[in-house]
Amino acid sequence: MKKKKTDTIKNEAEIQELISSMVKNDTKAWSEFMKIFHDMFLGFVNSKASNLDGDNIVSNFYFKLIEDDFHRLKNFTYGDQVNLSQYLRFILYNEIMTESQQRNYNSSEILEEYQTNLFQKEETDEGYIYQDITHEMFMEAVMQLDNIDHRKSIYLLYLGNKNREIAEILDKPINTILSWNKRAKEQLAILLEKIRKGAIK
Template sequence: MVRESFKDREDSDLVEASVGGDKQAFGEIVNRYQNMVARTVKGMLGDTVLSEDIGQEVFIKLYHSLPEFRGEARLSTYIQKMAVNFSLNEIRRRKRFMSMFALKENAELREIEFASGDEEKRSDALELVNKALMRLDPKFRIIVVMRLLQGYSTRETAEILDLPVGTVLSRLSRAQEQLKIIMKKL
């Protein structure tokens, strides 16, 4: 349980206390940002148990990198960038793994659907969004996740992904085209 005193504290105070080894302070950071990380990681990797592991690894990495956090960006942006990097790295790792075993192009999607099958019943809407996202190319998927699930503007998306605004706009446009085709099939 997080101490009441931490609930109203600024991010900078929590970071300082966490760097000093305060477990409760870091617990409050996790509580504050876990839903944001869940949207990115699960949006990118599918709503599976494996995504939860990746989410945990994001916060573990955050904890170890907090001493280097200078506060130049907001803590939420810093965490968001980590969640994006972890998700994209996991997609690359899966691709390498699939190619090692000569699995076909859509194997990742089938694995995600296979892994999701034993989860509790989801709403139809969530199922639809999951399927649509997983059928998108990852470089377009990340843009859609940032815009739709996180609610970022194009400019903010560009900042988090370290991409020029023009690139984000062109990828967004391609993502829309892909989504239209995908949605027709769902």
């Protein structure tokens, strides 16, 4: 039986309470956190870098969350479970990049996979989306989108979710998601070109 969204998607207040307990090293809070996110973390690593040891990367990721007095968790100051998921995947992606570089894998191939998923070639006739765009530049552009709903939706697409999956996650009609992603792609193309040229720093 499919779970109700209220059982799986925590609101902003619940997420803040969970993080507050985690930074106090509350074992129940950490157990709940792992119950919510662990399978997603493993799936994320395996989908983006199946040639790496997913369990090892996720373990290192957990250490990243607790080191330096939980400063990465403390840096997350607002948002619901979807926002937290986006924030955590960004940190986890950096762990994938670190492991890839240590093993001499080509991290640009992983980024290109992300970008190909998001920007189809027919939508980028000039081709500049694929020229010298790093993950950091891409995330900088995403964070400059002027609509937070567009940020959520396009980031979920960036992570490999289908539009219908995004509609279910965000509890919005599919037509709304299609519209948000279309507008976000248009704005991202402009932002990425400016970032490439150094117009945005």
